[in-house]
Amino acid sequence: MGRVAELAGVSVRTLHHYDEIGLVRPLGRTAAGYRTYSADDVERLREVLAYRRLGFGLREVAKLVDDSSTDAVAHLHRLRGLLLERRRRVDAMVAAIDREIEARANGLMVTPEEQLEMLGVRLYDAIGGAYPATRRTEPRIAAQIWNALGDAQTVLNVGAGTGSYEPGDRDVTAVEPSAVMRGQRPAGSARCVAAAAESLPFEDHSFDVAMAVSTVHHWGDPIAGLREMRRVARRVVVLTFDTDEPGRQDRFWLTRDYLPEFAAVLSEFPSLAGMAEAIGARAEPVPVPWDCADGLFEAYWRRPGAYLEDHVRRAMSVWTRVGPDAEQRAVRSLGDDLRTGRWAERNSDLAGLDTADLGLRLLIA
Ligand SMILES: C[S@@+](CC[C@H](N)C(=O)[O-])C[C@H]1O[C@@H](n2cnc3c(N)ncnc32)[C@H](O)[C@@H]1O
Numbered sequence: 001m002g003r004v005a006e007l008a009g010v011s012v013r014t015l016h017h018y019d020e021i022g023l024v025r026p027l028g029r030t031a032a033g034y035r036t037y038s039a040d041d042v043e044r045l046r047e048v049l050a051y052r053r054l055g056f057g058l059r060e061v062a063k064l065v066d067d068s069s070t071d072a073v074a075h076l077h078r079l080r081g082l083l084l085e086r087r088r089r090v091d092a093m094v095a096a097i098d099r100e101i102e103a104r105a106n107g108l109m110v111t112p113e114e115q116l117e118m119l120g121v122r123l124y125d126a127i128g129g130a131y132p133a134t135r136r137t138e139p140r141i142a143a144q145i146w147n148a149l150g151d152a153q154t155v156l157n158v159g160a161g162t163g164s165y166e167p168g169d170r171d172v173t174a175v176e177p178s179a180v181m182r183g184q185r186p187a188g189s190a191r192c193v194a195a196a197a198e199s200l201p202f203e204d205h206s207f208d209v210a211m212a213v214s215t216v217h218h219w220g221d222p223i224a225g226l227r228e229m230r231r232v233a234r235r236v237v238v239l240t241f242d243t244d245e246p247g248r249q250d251r252f253w254l255t256r257d258y259l260p261e262f263a264a265v266l267s268e269f270p271s272l273a274g275m276a277e278a279i280g281a282r283a284e285p286v287p288v289p290w291d292c293a294d295g296l297f298e299a300y301w302r303r304p305g306a307y308l309e310d311h312v313r314r315a316m317s318v319w320t321r322v323g324p325d326a327e328q329r330a331v332r333s334l335g336d337d338l339r340t341g342r343w344a345e346r347n348s349d350l351a352g353l354d355t356a357d358l359g360l361r362l363l364i365a
Pocket residue numbers: 085124135158159160161162163164165175176177178181195196197198212213214215218219220
């Protein structure tokens with residue numbers, strides 16, 4: 001035990017504790033009665049310590065390592081994905097620190113929001129609590145996604161969140177890296193694995209289809225994640241959006257007239273053509289109904305007053321990405337235009353439309 005503790009960089013007390021709570025329970029004993037660790041015990045301990053270092057609580061770690069459907073290689077894949085996610089967060093934290101150092105050197109004010117941003121909290125662990133208020137299944141978008149799933153029986157839902165678009169009549173496995181989002185999945189929903197798209201803890205061709213809805217733009221490496229989906233499933237279905245089209249910023253009045261900062265958010269996102277090419281996909285438009293039930297960023301294109309509501313914006317990551325200054329300015333300016341009738345005047349062509357093409361696309365490979 002002493003040797004294992006030394007090699008693993010933990011105290012003997014920690015190992016005793018893991019033994020007592022049944023997390024890592026070495027059964028071997030020397031002639032003198034000391035505990036000995038088998039190769040399997042060491043492997044399990046390694047997984048326990050790795051998940052602990054990633055911030056999982058003891059109870060969650062126990063569930064992860066006791067999952068009989070996950071072997072050592074699957075654990076390695078999952079750990080790899082979670083670490084890539086963490087690396088992205090650390091990079092973002094370093095960048096935020098650099099920005100703050102520069103701002104302070106130039107005598108600029110740093111807002112409380114900017115100061116907290118450097119903590120690099122995983123976006124959905126920070127904002128996910130607001131999600132269920134408005135983010136629900138939109139039946140017409142669901143029908144288009146389910147149609148693309150074809151006759152698939154086994155479905156992997158990557159970046160699953162609360163499971164809005166999981167088909168109820170198939171065998172679904174969900175993947176979701178945010179503990180907050182996993183915790184909000186309704187009772188009785190599909191089994192959910194803590195992992196990230198960039199390194200899926202599954203064998204090649206494990207599923208008939210892998211789907212991903214409104215999530216690719218959050219991944220640290222979207223192309224790597226899409227290739228992973230391609231590897232583990234025979235068919236891939238992805239709801240994302242088109243950033244290739246010139247003038248894409250002008251497609252939606254909200255970004256055109258009130259939120260020019262959205263262009264910078266999009267600039268980091270890979271092109272639709274690049275994503276399609278990575279997995280050999282074709283793209284089909286996904287129209288947004290005027291009364292869209294899923295409160296995604298584009299959902300309220302004919303109901304502009306909704307964007308003035310705090311709880312509506314809190315369930316859309318765009319607002320967190322552009323920052324509080326841009327958000328407050330956009331909301332103020334939209335509010336003014338709604339009061340004066342300027343919005344209605346500028347957007348009179350929308351009144352008669354039932355659906356709008358705002359750049360949402362379904363990639364099918
Ligand atoms: C806008 S939500 C979409 C959730 C769900 N697919 C839906 O349509 O309601 C985006 C989700 O992507 C997840 N996500 C972020 N980074 C991810 C990654 N690297 N791999 C997989 N999912 C990720 C977030 O935690 C969040 O739950």
